[in-house]
Amino acid sequence: MSIRISESEAAAFFRERDRFLIFTHNSADADTVGSARALVLALRKLGKQADAFNREGVPARLSFLRPEEVFLPELPPLEGRTLVSVDVASPRLLSEPESAFVFALSIDHHMVNSMQCERLCLRDDFPAAGELVFLLLKELGVAFEREPDIAEALYAAISSDSGGFRYASTRPDTMRCAASLMEAGIDFARINRLLFECKTPVEVAIEKLGYERLELLFGGRFALLAVTQEDLEKAGATAQDCEGLNQIPRQIAGVQASAVIRPKDGEIKVSLRSNEDVDVASLAATFGGGGHFHAAGFSVRGGTVADVRRTLLEQVEGVLL
Ligand SMILES: [Mn+2]
CATH class of the missing domain: 3.10.310.30 (Diaminopimelate Epimerase; Chain A, domain 1)
Structure with a gap:
């Protein structure tokens, strides 16, 4: 059984620990990859060791999120690492033997989350995990207007899962969150084109x-x-x-x-x-x-x-x- 924690409790959790491995789900989309990238970059800025991992890899169409900067090519030794999952609703969505890991924290926005985790930070009223990561990083003191790489990753995450802010899950706060990310001067038009108007x-x-x-x-x-x-x-x-x-x-x-x-x-x-x-x-x-x-x-x-x-x-x- 996991305990439910708030964004500010999740922020405190990140402050207390130093070495993280962030897992994304298979058939990776921009929400899971962008959320993981934003978390890794922000944690590194705070002087922590953080990397992301997904055995299946990140699809080529998401290469604009520069996964090579944050994703490890192979699973590292887990000793001393705090395991976190983001946007992963079930252990079946990982390319790992089922029940292989117990996560210290699962960050998610799905109605049903069956991850084996000690803590669950879940907002099923959010259109994207990226919006939850935004709140969490805000609690950690990230100034998005000065962090275009983080802002870009979260904008891609939120725009992707909300269908370009068109789905019913989009909230007024989602738009305010996107507005804050745009303040960083990111090329949001390019992100939306790559997400929605570009096919091989x-x-x-x-x-x-x-x-x-x-x-x-x-x-x-x-x-x-x-x-x-x-x-x-x-x-x-x-x-x-x-x-x-x-x-x-x-x-x-x-x-x-x-x-x-x-x-x-x-x-x-x-x-x-x-x-x-x-x-x-x-x-x-x-x-x-x-x-x-x-x-x-x-x-x-x-x-x-x-x-x-x-x-x-x-x-x-x-x-x-
Ligand atoms: Mn998602």
Whole structure:
């Protein structure tokens, strides 16, 4: 059992210790990477030893966050290191043997957090872990207007997970937080372009195939896109090239919820999205997954894409309006 702590208690926790290793989740996005980068840079400024780690590595599209400056290529000896996770909801989202680590602190914004941790600093009303890290670093005395590297990392984190400040999770305080980060003179337009308006040719190829596979079901209320290993090979794509697929089915007018089903690391990964009042977090939970009200997911070991599609569709009608 972990104890829940506030941002200021988390700041005190960082002040009391000297050597940190910050873990991010797999299929790393700008929220987990930007939050980890901001934490590492800020802790180093405070004279502490801090590094980040993710065995899977950081995808090339996030190279503008300069992961090589903060991520270690290999897991270092853990002796004397304080382990912290950021934006990681479950140990299954780490490339580590399950239950390998007990984290001293988990910083998160997911509704359900099943990390093995001594302390949990969680705000499930925040659109991004980056907003929580912002508050925490503010408590630690970071002057963002004079720290463009930290400001840039947190801006990318928050903009990414809030869909460019468009999702319902965006709060007035999120905008105030972004405004403070902009005071550092960061090139926020470039960050947003790299996050939302930039695709590799391979990503475009797999999206093109995705459009061909798109299905509209339940009277147009549910959209589904399932791609197979063969499709990935045809497009020359890896699992990391498929993140953009999630945007395709959800944007069709009249669609209340959507799913993208695809192979990843020997499992079948299902990403669920919804608009308005449909709760996909509880739909994911029926399959042992989790996430947010409007964005959730789960993975299935064994079986085929077609099997997973069938099992999912049996549960879908119950959540539609
Ligand atoms: Mn996040």
